[in-house]
Amino acid sequence: MTAVVPTRLVIIGAGSRGTGYARRAVAEGAMITAVVEPDAARLRAFLAEFSEQPVIAHDTWQQIAAQPTRIADAVVVSTPDRLHAEPAIGLARAGYHLLLEKPMAPTEEESTRIVAAAEDAGVMLAVCHVMRYSSYSQTLKKLLDEGTIGRLVSVEHLEPIGWWHFAHSYVRGNWAREEDSGPMLLTKSSHDIDWLSYIVGLPVERVSSFGSLLHFRPESKPANATARCLDCPLQNTCAYSATKIYRGFLGDATFERWPLAVLTTDVTASGVDRALRDGPYGRCVFDGQNDVVDHQVVNIEYQGGVTASFTVTAFTELDFRKTRLFGTAGSIEGDGRTLIVHEFSTDHKYEVFPESYGNASAADGHGGADDALVRAFLHAVRTGDRSVLLSGPEESLTTHRVVWLAEQARRDNVVMSVAQAASAL
Numbered sequence: 001m002t003a004v005v006p007t008r009l010v011i012i013g014a015g016s017r018g019t020g021y022a023r024r025a026v027a028e029g030a031m032i033t034a035v036v037e038p039d040a041a042r043l044r045a046f047l048a049e050f051s052e053q054p055v056i057a058h059d060t061w062q063q064i065a066a067q068p069t070r071i072a073d074a075v076v077v078s079t080p081d082r083l084h085a086e087p088a089i090g091l092a093r094a095g096y097h098l099l100l101e102k103p104m105a106p107t108e109e110e111s112t113r114i115v116a117a118a119e120d121a122g123v124m125l126a127v128c129h130v131m132r133y134s135s136y137s138q139t140l141k142k143l144l145d146e147g148t149i150g151r152l153v154s155v156e157h158l159e160p161i162g163w164w165h166f167a168h169s170y171v172r173g174n175w176a177r178e179e180d181s182g183p184m185l186l187t188k189s190s191h192d193i194d195w196l197s198y199i200v201g202l203p204v205e206r207v208s209s210f211g212s213l214l215h216f217r218p219e220s221k222p223a224n225a226t227a228r229c230l231d232c233p234l235q236n237t238c239a240y241s242a243t244k245i246y247r248g249f250l251g252d253a254t255f256e257r258w259p260l261a262v263l264t265t266d267v268t269a270s271g272v273d274r275a276l277r278d279g280p281y282g283r284c285v286f287d288g289q290n291d292v293v294d295h296q297v298v299n300i301e302y303q304g305g306v307t308a309s310f311t312v313t314a315f316t317e318l319d320f321r322k323t324r325l326f327g328t329a330g331s332i333e334g335d336g337r338t339l340i341v342h343e344f345s346t347d348h349k350y351e352v353f354p355e356s357y358g359n360a361s362a363a364d365g366h367g368g369a370d371d372a373l374v375r376a377f378l379h380a381v382r383t384g385d386r387s388v389l390l391s392g393p394e395e396s397l398t399t400h401r402v403v404w405l406a407e408q409a410r411r412d413n414v415v416m417s418v419a420q421a422a423s424a425l
Contacts, residue, residue, distance in 0.1 A: 006029050006030055006031040007025075007029075007030045007031070007073050007074065007378050007381050007382050008030070008031045008032075008033045008071070008072035008073045008074075009022070009025055009030050009031065009032050009033065009072055009073070009074055009075065009076060010032075010033060010034040010035070010036075010064055010071065010072045010074070010075040010076070010091075010096070011032060011034070011035045011036070011037075011046070011075075011076050011078070012035075012036045012061050012075055012076065012077045012078065012079055012087050012091070013036070013037065013076075013077065013078040013079035013080070013083075013101075014035050014036075014037035014039075014042050014043060014045075014046040014078075015037075015039075015042060015078065015262070016257075016258050016259075016261060016262050017078040017101050017128075018037075018076055018078035018101075019045075019046060019049070020257075020258075020370065021076045021078065021099065021128075021370070021374060022046075022050065022076070023049075024370060024371050024374040024375075025076075025374050025378060026050070026053065027371075028374060028375055028378050029378075030378055031053060031054065032050050032053040032054075032055050033053075033054055033055065033056065033071050033072045034055060034056050034057070034058055034064055034071055034072060035047070035055055035056075035057055035058070036057075036058050036059070036060060036061050036064070036087075037057070038059075041265045042265060043057060044265070045261075045265045056071075061075075061086075061087040061090060061091060062090065064091065064094075065090045065091055065093070065094040067094075070094065070095055070096060072096065073096070073097060073381050073382075074096055074097035074098065074099060074124075074377070074381050075087075075091050075096045075097070075098060075099070076099045076101075077091070077098060077099070077100045077101060078101040079101075080174060080180075080181065081103060081105070081106055081175075081181045081182055081187060082105075082106055082180065082181060082182075084100065084101070084103075084104065084105045084110070084114070085105045085110035085111075085113060085114055088100055088104075088105075088114045088117070088118075088125075089113055089114055089117040092114070092117040092118045092120075092121045092123050092125070093117055093120075093121055094121075095121060095123060096123060097123045097124040097125075097377075097380075097381050098118060098123060098124065098125045098126065099126050099128065099374075099377050100114070100125060100126070100127050100128065101127075101128045102127055102128050102129055102190050102191060102194075103182060103186045103187060103190045103400060103403075104127055104396060104397065104400055106181065106182040106186065108397075108400070108401060108404055111397055111400055112397065114393075115393040115394060115396075115397050118393055119393065124377075124380055124381065124386055124389065125392075125393040125396075126373070126376075126377050126380070126389045126391075127391065127393075127396040128373060129190075129191060129194045129195070129198075129390075129391055129396065129399075130191070130369040130370050130372075130373045131191050131192070131194070131195040131321075131369060132194070132195060132198050132369075132390040132391060133369045133372035133373045133376060133390060134354075134356070134367055134368060134369035134372065135354040135355040135356060135368060135372070136320075136334070136336055136337070136339075136354040136356055136367070137195065137198070137199070137369075138354070139339065139352060139354040140199060140323075140325075140332065140334060140339060140354075141198070141199060143332060143339070143341065143352070144199065144201075144325070144327075144332075145201075147329070148327075148329075148330060148332070148341060148343075149325065149326075149327030149328070149329050149330035149331055149332055149341070149342075149343075150327040150328035150329025150330060151327055151328045151329075152200065152306055152325060152326075152327050153306060153307075153326050153327055153328060154306065154307045154308065154309075154325075154326045155196060155199070155200065155306075155307070155308040155309070155323065155324070155325050155326070156308075156309050156323065156324040156325075156326075157192060157195075157196060157308060157309070157310045157311070157321065157322070157323045157324075158310075158311050158312075158313075158321060158322040158323070159188075159189055159191075159192050159310070159311070159312040159313075159321050160313065160316030160317060160318065160319045160320075160321070160322065161188065161312065161313065161314050161316065161318065162314075162316055162317055162318025162319070163239055163240065163314060163315060163316065163317070164239075164240070164245045164318070165259075165318045166216075166294060166314030167216075167240045167242075167245070167285050167314075168245070168259050168262075168281065169188075169259075170184055170188070170290065170292055170294070170314070171216050171240075171285045171289070171290045172242070172280050172281045172282075172283055172285065172289070172290075173262070173280070173281070175187045175188070175292065176289055176290035176291070176292065177289075177290060177291050177292065178291060178292060183292060183293070183403075183407050184292040184293050184294075184296065184312070185209075185211075185293075185296055185298070185312070185403055185406060185407055185410075186400070186403050186404070186407070187292075188312065189296075189298075189310070189312045189403070190399070190400060190403050192310055192312065192321065193298070193300075193310065193399055193402050193403050193406070194391070194396065194399040194400075195321075196300065196308050196310060197398075197399050197402070198390070198391070199325075200302050200306055200308065202302040202303045202304060202306055203302065203303045203418070204300055204301070204302055204303075204402050204418050205301050205302060205303055205417070205418055205419065206300070206301040206415055206416065206417055206418065207298065207299065207300050207301070207402060207405050207406045207409055207415070207416050207418070208298070208299045208406075208409045208414070208415045208416070209296060209297065209298045209299070209406040209407070209409045209410035210296070210297050210410060211293040211295055211296025211297060211410055212293055212294075212295070213290070213291060213292065213293050213294055214294055214295060215294055215314070215315075216285050216286060216290055216294055216314075217286065217288065218286055218287065218288045220286050221284065221286030221287070222234060222238075222286075225238070225284055225286065226284065227283065227284055227287060228276070228277070228282050228283060228284065229241050229242035229243045229244075229276060229282055229283075229284065230242075230243055230273065230276050230277055230282055232284070240285045242276050242281055242282045242283075243273075243276060243282075246259070246260060246263065246272050246275075246276065246281065247269070247272060247273075250267075250268075250269055250272065260272060262281075263275040263276075263279065263281050264279075294313070294314040294315075295311075295312070295313040295314060295315065296311070296312050296313075296410065297309065297310065297311050298310040298406045300402070319335075319336070320335060320336020320337060320367065321336055322334070322335050322336070329343065329344055329345065330342050330343045330344050330345075336356070336367065337353075337354075337356050337367075338351055338352070338353055339351065339352040339353075339354065340352075355368070356368055376388045376389060376390070377389065401418075401421075402418070405418065405421055
């Protein structure tokens with residue numbers, strides 16, 4: 001019996017997502033051969049966790065690309081968003097298959113260059129649109145493709161970010177300012193625009209959008225609030241109190257991996273408090289360090305007149321997406337765990353229970369979707385079978401373009417035509 005040779009991976013960026021993908025890959029039998037991580041503490045934590053792997057730390061991705069022979073089969077690019085393009089392009093040209101965290105890059109020009117590099121080199125490029133891979137999505141897609149509710153007419157989709165998650169990532173965190181990452185619709189909800197295109201299965205023709213930064217602004221700050229939550233008299237009552245939020249996660253293994261490990265590698269009470277005293281995650285959410293929207297609506301018209309409305313908002317609990325789909329012969333309502341099907345001809349309702357586990361957060365792997373993506377990518381690299389990857393480079397680029405058009409529509413207060421935008425290129 002021939003032994004299966006493990007797929008070898010390089011991790012570029014050993015933060016929360018890169019480390020998470022590495023864990024899942026190792027659990028599937030992959031081997032981590034190298035890592036690039038400029039933060040010394042995070043690098044030490046990564047090397048300690050994967051001490052049984054033949055991991056060699058490199059200072060830059062260029063050192064890996066310059067090796068005379070490839071040291072792995074594929075790379076995971078999970079650097080900050082504005083640092084995606086160059087390692088993805090350089091390592092594709094060096095012959096490595098790519099698992100690229102979303103968004104591909106902040107700009108269309110960079111994203112187009114990434115796609116061109118992968119195609120020119122003949123390597124696989126899988127963008128981490130994990131929502132496509134969940135059992136929930138696969139079950140819903142099958143119901144629609146089988147005509148369970150007739151012809152799909154319209155979709156209503158909600159992404160409930162969660163009040164504390166938004167404060168963590170989009171006010172205090174890495175995606176707080178567009179100039180550092182990109183608009184929130186791209187950095188957070190490119191997942192959802194991509195997922196809608198996958199579920200609907202038709203090209204987008206027109207898009208409009210509305211949204212703003214409504215609440216997390218200096219004028220919303222209570223009169224007696226201080227600059228840091230540790231010093232604030234409201235720290236035990238404010239919904240966005242960093243001390244209340246982050247101390248509350250101590251002792252929970254899932255949330256210690258995320259979000260606490262984002263604050264500090266010393267995930268203890270004293271380590272968290274030091275991070276809140278000295279780092280960005282202890283700042284008041286009303287001090288103006290952020291500029292991305294905290295709520296947004298996107299309206300989409302697909303080929304043939306099918307429509308979708310998408311709402312993303314900070315002002316919810318952190319939960320799975322909620323979707324209602326309306327067809328000519330029935331409807332489906334889903335909450336990320338259960339699908340309720342209503343057949344009009346019999347006026348019968350029944351429930352479908354796709355396989356799922358955990359919660360909707362990155363800490364739990366988006367209910368199993370992260371595991372399914374990694375499993376599919378490793379299979380594709382090992383066998384050369386690209387069909388298991390649920391979106392190709394051009395398809396990912398196309399759904400990213402819808403996001404950029406929606407942002408233009410929001411800023412300019414117009415309805416954007418995909419065909420007109422394409423002809424202007």
